[in-house]
Amino acid sequence: MSRSSSDLFAGVRVIIPTLLGLIPFGLICGAVCQGAGMPDWSAVGFSLIVFAGASQMAATQLMADHASTVVVILTGLIINLRMVMYSASIAPHFRGVSTVRKGLLAYLLTDQIYALALARYSEPDAQRMDKVMFYLGGALTIWIIFITTTLIGAHIGSLIPPEWDLEFTVPLVFIAVTVPAIRDRAAGTAATTAVLTALLADGLPYNLGLMAGAFAGILAGYLTERRRDRG
Incomplete structure (x- = not known):
């Protein structure tokens, strides 16, 4: 196995333990989108375009409460401000990478892959590894699981009776995300x-x-x- 392939699968392996928290989060995101009136394809499209669970949850809640478009967009941007700091911190490890590939890496940036990739890059043998492939291995795994669980959650949400209001899950999710931080x-x-x-x-x-x-x-x-x- 080539070095690049080995690092790709290493990225996949290191991200697997985080999926225990990601899977229910994706399911809830999909179900909440559906509960707010979005069809399955719209919920998945939302995740594909935004790919930021916390921002999606907040935006969905605001849209359900008929907030203005400006408020919805600004709220999502504020919640995701931390990604600017993440990007500045991890960018030195991707020197020499083309602008197009950097755009893909930026799109796939999440809390989990940032923390795990940065920890791996600080190890003594990191200079010999393919950092981009390691990052992609973990980031693409997160992307696939999140999009898939969003679709499943949206489908399950359509089976839940309307009187079972799902809005209460939004603050619960934010509590679960915020308290450990x-x-x-x-x-x-x-x-x-x-x-x-x-x-x-x-x-x-x-x-x-x-x-x-x-x-x-x-x-x-x-x-x-x-x-x-x-x-």
Whole structure:
């Protein structure tokens, strides 16, 4: 087996344990999209174009609440701001890669592949590996599983009676995603500030409460981290 093929399958292997959390997340994304009135093909198309579960969940909830298009788009962009930092952090490992291939790598970027790829790239023998193939092995596995489970979730969602409101799954999913990420004071401050602000701003028009909470959380986390660094 060539080095590139070996690294490709290594990427697949390293991502497998994360699928235990990804599979139910994809199913819920599909079911929530269907519950918001999207047909199966639309739910899958949404995942294909956006490919960002947390943003999709928030956008779907806002669309179901008849928020304006601007609010829906801005909310998705704010939630995905972390991808800008991920990209800047991992970009040095892809020097020399063509612009087209970098575009594909950017499209496939997720929390899981970022963390696992960066950890692998820091190992002593990483200079001899094909970093792009390792990344693609894990990222494409996530992509295939997420798109497939979204389709299954949308189909299952169409079988659920309308009176079984699925909207309650959205905050539950965000709680499950957010709580494990709170590992220091800055993250805790950001999360607490975002929640309190969103609750207090719940009555704002155009569902701007969620966006206000996001901005307040980012600012609070940044200021807390800055104070810690100065200290």
